[in-house]
Structures are given as structure tokens and as C-alpha cells.
Amino acid sequence: MQPLRQTSPEGVDYRDLNGNGRMDPFEDPRLGVDERVADLLPRLSLEEKVGLMFQTVIEAGADGTVKEAPGAISKSATSDVVLRKHLTHFNVHALGDARLAARWHNALQAIAEKSPHGIPVTVSTDPRHAFIENAGASFAAKAFSQWPEPLGLAALRDPELVREFGDIARQEYCAVGIRAALHPTLDLATEPRWARQSGTFGQDPDLVTELSVAYLRGFQQDSLGPGSVACTSKHFPGGGPQKDGEDAHFPYGREQVYPGGRFADHLKPFPPVIEAGTAAIMPYYGMPVGLEIDGDPVEEVGFGYNKQIVTGLLRGTLGYDGVVVTDWELVNDNHVGDQVLPARAWGVEHLDPAARMELILEAGADQFGGEECVELLLELVAAGRVSESRIDESARRLLAVKFRLGLxxxxxxxxxxxxxxxxxxxxxxxxxxxxxxxVTVLANHVVQVGGADRADGADGADGQFGADAPVLPLPTGLRVYAENVSPDAVARLGVAVDRPEDAEVALVRLHAPFEPRSDLFLESWFHQGSLDFPPGLVARLARIAAHCPLVLDVTLDRPAVLTPLLPLATALVASYGSCDDALVDALTGVRPPEGRLPFDLPRSMDQVRRHGEDVPGYDDPLFTFGHGLMVATGRPAAGD
Structure with a gap:
């Protein structure tokens, strides 16, 4: 698998990456990172250095092979993009099982060995340990261990658990060759309509800061090294306050606003994460509107183009000297099949791709996310618009991370x-x-069942609803009417019935509402728009509640207006990525729910529309940040 492996005359095991038969300093594992980078950088051609500055999507082939043709999203054959364009950073999307993922990764590295200096590939990924499947933001866990979305980790307020999650995810990523994480997301969930909140740690800047540092420690460990996954902390300087909650992936969501003057809240998580050693930082797409820093107006261009933000604030004021990678596709329009998504060139739409690229480099970024147009950058250097010394500056940072990771x-x-x-x-x-x-218990009301018989035929036994007792924890052995719950999970509660009229309890799972959109590529994956449930759903739930106690679970990938549901539900809970069995464990007290809301829940859409996009929380929410009821334990689970 590793034909370049050699032993030096001094007995040092090394990889002869340039094939010259001797151990050069950049190949010597005994030397420090700075010394190895300093030796390698002058050896590289301009084309090799330019290739380092692009990170694009790659797709794995079938059966652990590389894909030697353009894919559904990837633009080029693997060998072409590695050996001709000299790219060495790739964001992987779909993967097979662990064995096939590892096989594909090794095949990719074997191709990289054929390049002039054998620069190894760094494979990155968006989050892939939870439930949401969104090709523009995250992937469902599949073969990996499955956890709640980061909002659910925030609901537990437990930095040690977050670090444990990061450490487990690190081990799973490293096992298949993923050595870079395009996360954590440090954005504050202050705008409830925004589609990206599921990946955040909620609205509170102090909690987000604490959990983000713990997350980073789990992935990178105490320092970046051969056992680490390099984190890209995002989205600088805080991507949450999107105007009207519209997402900046799309032209209608390009504006980022601060009507409450709370820019400092959104910036707050970044300095501690920089101090903790984040390997990279990603600016957001958003274009700040009406923002001033220290009395100076900030240019109204996307953060990735913004020299005041990247060079002035991030590199200057905050002293960050690591890798800055842009968010995806700031230079070129993205053509996927017959769909076109315009480049996220917010505020500089009038510039051509070459001028956009030049502006991004002037702003201070090192790497172009979602692009592989190396020819364009080479043309800028040839024309004297970008100096080779500027290329070296970014190449040095990018190489240093590869060396620290032991690649x-x-x-x-x-x-x-x-x-x-x-x-x-x-x-x-x-x-x-x-x-x-x-799981977060929002409301838990008293229920009286009278002398209803249990589904198992017992009369008055432990497990039947008690008179004048809260509905949670749920007993088992009930007649259950359920919607959106698996039959196996329902069977743990009792016997499934087809009508609410025949039930002793109803269990209904809902997803937070959103407005479906599908005109643009990726748009259908993003849950945006109104937080109101449709009136028809509310009326139907009222009919169920008229026949039996109603237990409602709402999966919150962002807040929802729960006001019309509150009078209908005997118990109302929120979840943030919980399978049906885990929900049943919480509802029955087998694993008591401990969650507390990571954000306020608004009373109405009118309240949302009046609310400043950058302001954490409301004056009078329906449920406030930190709300969560404790539930008694000790109820037996079915089969116990």
C-alpha cells in the first residue's frame, strides 16, 4: 500500500515522497513542523502551491473505489483533480460502510503519492453524527454513532459530554481517514426563522462559548497532532442574525443585520476558540448591513470578501494566524444538472470571477471553499494581480496543518x-x-383516567395512570394511538390502536414547521420561513385530544410557535434529534429527560417579526431559554 516507505542510513523510517532516494528535511519525521514546511515550500511548483488553496467536494466511487468521472455534485474525475490540478483538500459527501470508506480513502491517498512531492490529501466533512440530511450543511449518521443535533447537546448544558462526543466523533472520523471537520458552528441562534440553528449551541453567547471550546478539545485534543481532527470553526464573525431569517446560501438571504446592536454577542465565542487552537476559521456568506466596528462603517460585502473583517478584525485585533477557508462557491456559479445556484458573491455580484478571487485574497483568506478553478488563480499570478509571495503565505499555513496532523x-x-x-x-x-x-419537557399536566382497563388486562396495577398525577412518566401496558412513531417503539408502551377513541393515550411526533421551497439547488433542504403550524393540523390534534390524553413531541431544528398546541397537549416535549426508542425511554423515565431549552420559544409570528435578528431571546416568550421540567423516575419499561 505504501511503496514510498523507506529507511534512512540513520535507521529512520520515512516516506520518500519526491522519489529521490534520500530523506529530505520535509520527509524527516524527527524535525519540527516549521522546519519541514520551510524545506518543502521552495521545492513546490507554483501549480502545486496553488492547488493547496482550493477545497472542493469529492464523491467516493462504488465498492471503495475512487470516482473517475464527475459526480452528482463533484466536478471532476479524482485523478484529474489530484494530479493535474494538484488539489489536496476535499470535502467528502456520501460514504459507504466503514470498511468501504477506509478503502476509498486509501485509494485516494495512493493517487496523491503519485504527485511530484506526494502531498497527502486532507479529507474533510460537514457534521455526520446526528439526524439531519442536508447536502449543504450536514449528513445523517448512518454507520457512525448517532447523537442529537448540537442543539440537543446544548440542551444538556454539559461541557464534559460535549467533549466526550467530540472525542468519539474524532475516533470514528480518523478511522476512515477524515482528518478535518467543517465544524463546530459558533453562530448564535438569535433569529428563530434561520435554517441553520440545528447545528448551533443555541442563543446564549456564554453557553455557546463554553460548549464550543469543549467540542474543539474533543476533536483536536489538547493540541493539534497525529490523533486529531482539525476543526474549522464557523461562521466568523457570527452567522446567526440573518435578515428576516433567510439563509445566505441564497440571494434573498444575503443581508446580515444588527438592529439590536449586539454584534459583540455574536463575536464572543471566537476569541476563546482561537485561544484553544482551532485549526481553521470560516467566514460566513452574509453581507453586513449597517454594521459599525469602533465607529467605523463596515463595507457591505460578504464576510469572505471583507478585509475589515478577515484581516482587520480576525487577524489583526484577535491575532489569529491560522487557516481561513471561505464558505462554498464565492467565485463561480454552481451548475448542478440543469440547475444553477449563483455564486454567493454578495455585494460584489458585479465583479467577474477573477476579480472576486483577487478580492478574497486581499481580504486575507487562504483557501477557496467549493472551488477547483486553479487556472484562474494561475492567471492572476501571471498577470501580476496576485504575487507568488501571497500564494506562499497561504500555502505555508495549509502545509503546516497537514504536517501537524501527521499526514x-x-x-x-x-x-x-x-x-x-x-x-x-x-x-x-x-x-x-x-x-x-x-428531550426537554415543556409541559406535564395532570390526567385522570378513571377505571380504564389496561391493555394487558391488569386492573389498578403499577403502570396505569394514577388519579390526579402528571401524565409523565408514562406507564406501560396502555392502549396507544400513535402518529409518526415506529410500531416497535409503540409496542414498548402497550398495544397500538387505530383510533383515538379506543386509546388510553395518544403519542404524536411532529417536526417544527417550515415553508417548503425548491426553486434553487439545495433550497429544499433548508427549513425556512414561518414557524406557525397549519390550522388544519391544530384542528386535527384537537380532535385527538378530545378522546384521550395527548402527548406531543416536537422536533426542534429551530424554534416553533407552540402556542396553539399548549392547550391541547397533556404533555408537551421538545427533542432535537432523538430516535423513537430514545424518546420512549425519556417519556417512561427509563432514561429521564434532562433537557433545557437552548433558546426562547416565541408566542407568535408577530412577536418574531418584531424581534431584532441579533438579539438573544424575547421579553415575554412562551417558554424561556433554560426551561425544562424534571420528571420522576422509576416507571418500568415494557418487558422489564
């Missing part, structure tokens, strides 16, 4: 170890427990 010394992974690590039983158990514990 130059050994980029390959073991298929058997990958299969034994990814989705390991203790990892899955930890994620499952967090799913159950993160």
Missing part, C-alpha cells in the same frame, strides 16, 4: 480497525443516551 508521515488507515471503530457499541450507547436525556 506526511502516514496518511493511510486500516480497514479492519475502521470497521471495528465506526459505530462501536459503546459509542452508539453514548449517543443513544444523549438522545434520550436531551
Amino acid at each position: 506526511f508521515d502516514d496518511p493511510f488507515v486500516d480497514e479492519d480497525a475502521a470497521a471495528g471503530t465506526v459505530g462501536r457499541s459503546d459509542f452508539r450507547e453514548a449517543g443513544y443516551a444523549a438522545q434520550a436525556r436531551s
